[in-house]
Amino acid sequence: MANLPVIDFAPMLSDDPKGRSRLASELRAACIANGFFYATGTGVSPEAAADAIAAAKEFFTLPEAVKLTISQARSPHGRGYESMSNQRLEPGAEADLKEGFIMGVDLPADDPRVVAGWPQYGWNLWPEGMDAWRARVEAYHAAMIECAGVVMRALALSLDVEETYFDDFRREGVATLRMLHYPPQPKDASAAARGAGAHSDWGGVTILLQDEVGGLQVKNGEDDWIDAPPIPGTFVVNLADFMPRWTNGLYRSTVHRVINRSGRERYSLPFFFDGRGDYVSETIPTCIRPGETPRFAPLSVNQHLAEMYAATRAA
Ligand SMILES: O=C(O)CCC(=O)C(=O)O
Numbered sequence: 001m002a003n004l005p006v007i008d009f010a011p012m013l014s015d016d017p018k019g020r021s022r023l024a025s026e027l028r029a030a031c032i033a034n035g036f037f038y039a040t041g042t043g044v045s046p047e048a049a050a051d052a053i054a055a056a057k058e059f060f061t062l063p064e065a066v067k068l069t070i071s072q073a074r075s076p077h078g079r080g081y082e083s084m085s086n087q088r089l090e091p092g093a094e095a096d097l098k099e100g101f102i103m104g105v106d107l108p109a110d111d112p113r114v115v116a117g118w119p120q121y122g123w124n125l126w127p128e129g130m131d132a133w134r135a136r137v138e139a140y141h142a143a144m145i146e147c148a149g150v151v152m153r154a155l156a157l158s159l160d161v162e163e164t165y166f167d168d169f170r171r172e173g174v175a176t177l178r179m180l181h182y183p184p185q186p187k188d189a190s191a192a193a194r195g196a197g198a199h200s201d202w203g204g205v206t207i208l209l210q211d212e213v214g215g216l217q218v219k220n221g222e223d224d225w226i227d228a229p230p231i232p233g234t235f236v237v238n239l240a241d242f243m244p245r246w247t248n249g250l251y252r253s254t255v256h257r258v259i260n261r262s263g264r265e266r267y268s269l270p271f272f273f274d275g276r277g278d279y280v281s282e283t284i285p286t287c288i289r290p291g292e293t294p295r296f297a298p299l300s301v302n303q304h305l306a307e308m309y310a311a312t313r314a315a
């Protein structure tokens with residue numbers, strides 16, 4: 001079984017037309033095959049990545065009562081602390097054995113998009129007296145917005161459109177950082193136990209930083225589960241639900257899951273780049289081959305996010 005490829009994005013950060021065209025074709029092959037790959041050279045420093053994992057561990061060691069002061073239940077916008085087993089990503093499986101912390105672009109209550117109730121547009125919740133921690137998390141979030149820009153510009157090139165093609169989607173879009181803690185699955189756990197049940201992600205791309213423990217699995221192009229083990233110095237990137245819409249099904253929004261059978265605590269930080277609420281997807285003209293018609297109706301980010309958040313709540 002071929003492993004997922006490691007793709008170097010460094011050509012996007014310098015004037016390197018040859019490198020970019022090599023990157024575009026490697027990326028295209030990876031996106032058609034599995035929609036999952038590892039990324040290096042995205043411009044995020046190893047120190048920033050290590051610090052983000054450290055910050056996640058620090059948060060989850062706080063007493064439950066402290067974490068609950070910023071419970072997601074208190075946020076109209078899905079921010080804050082997500083208690084253990086609060087989500088069920090896979091219908092028919094058990095609720096996900098994970099807890100999380102969610103933050104995103106911070107907007108005041110009087111922002112017109114917040115007033116209009118756009119999903120995931122709103123303000124963050126932060127634990128009391130942890131300003132330095134907050135600054136570290138905000139710095140990593142800002143770095144990931146940049147990183148997603150690099151990845152999406154390369155994706156545009158891989159589809160033979162201007163590198164700016166996805167800029168309208170990206171501009172002031174939903175950009176959610178989730179810190180996750182997966183306790184080890186108990187030895188006697190049922191076959192339906194999941195850290196994160198099988199699902200696809202909902203936006204444009206997801207860029208995942210995982211620690212050294214492992215447990216992420218990907219459903220490949222042949223419908224087999226394959227491991228996406230940690231590779232130091234990389235992110236795991238997966239395409240999400242808008243990609244098949246843009247590409248008329250050429251690029252997949254790949255199903256993945258987490259089962260933590262390691263016996264150890266696992267920490268991971270997915271960053272979801274979900275796009276601008278009022279953005280409506282259309283099929284990219286270069287993705288419609290002669291004789292084909294668009295397979296997907298236009299869909300707005302707001303509509304898709306609202307439906308998916310509602311569908312996956314465990315309670
Ligand atoms: O923790 C991971 O490795 C993946 C998490 C994930 O797929 C998600 O939160 O959507």
Ligand SMILES: [Fe+2]
Pocket residue numbers: 199200201206256270
């Ligand atoms: Fe996911």
